[in-house]
Amino acid sequence: MANSGPKSGQRIVMKFGGTSMAGTERIRRVANIVRAQAAAGHQVAVVVSAMAGETDRLVNFCREANALYDPAEYDVVVSSGEQVTSGLLALTLQSLGSKARSWLGWQLPVKTIEAHAKARIETIDAPGLIEALEGGEIAVIPGFQGISEDGRITTMGRGGSDTSAVAIAAAVKADRCDIYTDVDGVYTTDPRIVAKARKLKAVTYEEMLELASVGAKVLQTRSVGLAMKSGVRIQVLSSFVGEDSVSADELPGTLIVSDEEMDQLVENGDMERQHVTGIAHDKNEAKIILTRVPDKPGAVAHIFEPLADASINVDMIIQNVGRDKGETDVTFTVPQADLARAQALLEDRISEIGFNRIITDSHIAKISVVGVGMKSHAGVASTMFRALSDRGINIQAISTSEIKVSVLIDEDETELAVRVLHTAYGLDSTEEAA
Numbered sequence: 001m002a003n004s005g006p007k008s009g010q011r012i013v014m015k016f017g018g019t020s021m022a023g024t025e026r027i028r029r030v031a032n033i034v035r036a037q038a039a040a041g042h043q044v045a046v047v048v049s050a051m052a053g054e055t056d057r058l059v060n061f062c063r064e065a066n067a068l069y070d071p072a073e074y075d076v077v078v079s080s081g082e083q084v085t086s087g088l089l090a091l092t093l094q095s096l097g098s099k100a101r102s103w104l105g106w107q108l109p110v111k112t113i114e115a116h117a118k119a120r121i122e123t124i125d126a127p128g129l130i131e132a133l134e135g136g137e138i139a140v141i142p143g144f145q146g147i148s149e150d151g152r153i154t155t156m157g158r159g160g161s162d163t164s165a166v167a168i169a170a171a172v173k174a175d176r177c178d179i180y181t182d183v184d185g186v187y188t189t190d191p192r193i194v195a196k197a198r199k200l201k202a203v204t205y206e207e208m209l210e211l212a213s214v215g216a217k218v219l220q221t222r223s224v225g226l227a228m229k230s231g232v233r234i235q236v237l238s239s240f241v242g243e244d245s246v247s248a249d250e251l252p253g254t255l256i257v258s259d260e261e262m263d264q265l266v267e268n269g270d271m272e273r274q275h276v277t278g279i280a281h282d283k284n285e286a287k288i289i290l291t292r293v294p295d296k297p298g299a300v301a302h303i304f305e306p307l308a309d310a311s312i313n314v315d316m317i318i319q320n321v322g323r324d325k326g327e328t329d330v331t332f333t334v335p336q337a338d339l340a341r342a343q344a345l346l347e348d349r350i351s352e353i354g355f356n357r358i359i360t361d362s363h364i365a366k367i368s369v370v371g372v373g374m375k376s377h378a379g380v381a382s383t384m385f386r387a388l389s390d391r392g393i394n395i396q397a398i399s400t401s402e403i404k405v406s407v408l409i410d411e412d413e414t415e416l417a418v419r420v421l422h423t424a425y426g427l428d429s430t431e432e433a434a
């Protein structure tokens with residue numbers, strides 16, 4: 001895969017998110033960005049999302065039709081948003097004089113495992129697509145959708161078009177996968193929350209993976225993992241730019257890079273090494289407390305096995321110091337969407353697990369600081385705890401990994417906590433974000 005070299009004659013995958021595709025006017029703007037890359041001599045495959053808000057609207061229809069909806073039929077409904085935008089973009093490109101056609105998930109095909117609503121891509125048969133690209137045709141591909149072994153439509157989880165784009169880029173051995181969105185790159189934190197967030201020239205795969213998994217939804221987590229595994233070069237950039245703005249070939253956005261490339265950037269003075277690269281928040285988790293669980297071997301396994309069997313991801317876990325009488329409280333978090341299911345599963349097993357009461361709370365947020373610099377630098381966690389306590393923000397749970405520290409706090413304090421930490425780690429920009 002070429003990392004540098006000629007600026008023309010490359011193979012590029014361009015992905016446009018929902019805000020970029022919201023309405024015919026914006027689709028025309030997208031078509032012009034795509035045509036500029038084709039005019040620069042590149043072979044271009046475009047992956048598109050549904051119009052902003054459309055997938056939510058379709059999900060609601062499913063809920064209204066049948067609260068306990070069949071995920072296979074859910075996929076039939078929610079995949080339709082991308083079918084519309086892929087056809088509209090192909091039509092718009094044609095109207096501007098470009099050779100273009102849409103390639104639906106089942107036509108390529110994008111083969112996935114059968115897990116409806118959270119499918120994983122297994123293979124993409126690229127020869128037909130590559131032939132079309134080599135013939136100078138712009139390929140427009142709906143993101144988010146694939147086809148299962150038994151021929152049914154699948155979707156890849158919310159935000160899944162990012163993963164579709166990276167998978168297509170890997171399949172066609174693209175030189176670059178440009179993810180166009182409504183911000184002009186990856187920032188030190190969500191620029192919608194902190195006006196002083198700073199745009200990063202580059203982020204390592206490892207850091208981006210961690211940032212995405214703790215709530216920085218600018219990229220779907222799985223897309224970053226896939227890019228890291230298959231060596232796809234990602235750039236995140238804005239589709240809301242003027243006609244005379246810098247070409248994507250000049251890499252105006254944020255590059256997701258390997259550790260080695262990052263070292264090189266630091267050496268060249270293009271990046272400075274910070275202990276903390278970014279801060280993310282996630283309001284989509286819920287807390288569960290089981291009180292008076294027997295403090296003996298096997299008790300915790302009894303709690304978490306049924307959740308694992310039901311594919312419910314448990315994130316932060318704390319087992320409180322044992323009380324008298326060999327009992328302890330166990331606190332953990334699950335995705336809010338799985339809270340009702342988790343609660344029902346645990347209540348069904350109250351005697352088997354032996355807890356006294358189950359207490360749940362959705363009014364929480366997880367705030368995380370991420371940075372590879374943490375590996376070699378002590379004191380990152382204590383800076384976090386001090387900065388939060390100085391503002392009277394109470395920490396309900398803590399979890400850490402090699403390059404991340406997360407805390408659970410009251411949801412109402414989310415924005416304040418993110419701002420305070422952004423300042424505490426010296427990440428504030430002197431200019432306001434656009």
Ligand code: ADP
Pocket residue numbers: 016017018019020049159180181182183185186187188189190191192215216217218219278
């Ligand atoms: P798209 O529809 O293009 O896929 P998303 O809404 O999924 O766009 O992702 C873009 C959004 O991600 C931005 O509007 C921004 O609010 C949010 N975001 C969260 N964290 C970050 C971050 N660290 N840097 C940039 N954007 C972020």
Ligand code: ASP
Pocket residue numbers: 017018049050055056081143144157158159160161162
């Ligand atoms: N339209 C889908 C969603 O809103 C997929 C995507 O946009 O990435 O989740």
Ligand code: MG
Pocket residue numbers: 017159162217218219220
């Ligand atoms: Mg997205």
